[in-house]
Amino acid sequence: MGRCLQCGQCAQICPYNSITLRASFNPLTAGTPQVVPRRIPCRLCMRCPPVCPSGALAELEMEQVRMGRAQIDRNACYTWRGNIICRSCYETCPLKATAIVLEKALLPVITEYCAGCGVCEYVCPARCITTTPQRML
Numbered sequence: 001m002g003r004c005l006q007c008g009q010c011a012q013i014c015p016y017n018s019i020t021l022r023a024s025f026n027p028l029t030a031g032t033p034q035v036v037p038r039r040i041p042c043r044l045c046m047r048c049p050p051v052c053p054s055g056a057l058a059e060l061e062m063e064q065v066r067m068g069r070a071q072i073d074r075n076a077c078y079t080w081r082g083n084i085i086c087r088s089c090y091e092t093c094p095l096k097a098t099a100i101v102l103e104k105a106l107l108p109v110i111t112e113y114c115a116g117c118g119v120c121e122y123v124c125p126a127r128c129i130t131t132t133p134q135r136m137l
């Protein structure tokens, strides 16, 4: 986000309202875009990079995006605990079968190909997925 001009054009173009602009007293971070998955995740529609005037949002294929990384707390996941068979994260992931796979055709595992979009965190009924932004990894 080093090249971000804090212009907010990405937030304006996003059809899902996934992007909010950070509130901060620090002028270097105030107005920079962020996605808060539990509020609204990114759907990886890739409409924001072309409108970014500074190139801070690179024009990538969906598969190349690495805005963060999601992690499942297996101790709280319904399927890993054996409570019920839930596949919400797997079924809704835009990179299903790549970023998230099913171990033994059942247990969800997030892979190194996770884009960090946060859709899985948003849909998880157990609230056991956390997406960490790339800047904090």
Ligand code: SF4
Pocket (backbone or CB within 6 Å): 013, 014, 015, 016, 017, 018, 019, 041, 042, 043, 044, 045, 046, 047, 048, 049
């Ligand atoms: S890629 Fe994500 S943040 Fe960008 S416009 Fe699409 S949904 Fe919004």
Ligand code: SF4
Pocket (backbone or CB within 6 Å): 069, 070, 092, 093, 094, 095, 096, 099, 100, 110, 113, 114, 115, 116, 117, 118, 119, 120, 121, 131
């Ligand atoms: S595993 Fe979750 S955060 Fe990663 S790409 Fe799939 S839905 Fe997005």
Ligand code: SF4
Pocket (backbone or CB within 6 Å): 072, 076, 077, 078, 079, 080, 086, 087, 088, 089, 090, 108, 123, 124, 125, 126, 127, 128, 129
């Ligand atoms: S959506 Fe949540 S509870 Fe369901 S399988 Fe995925 S991590 Fe487990």
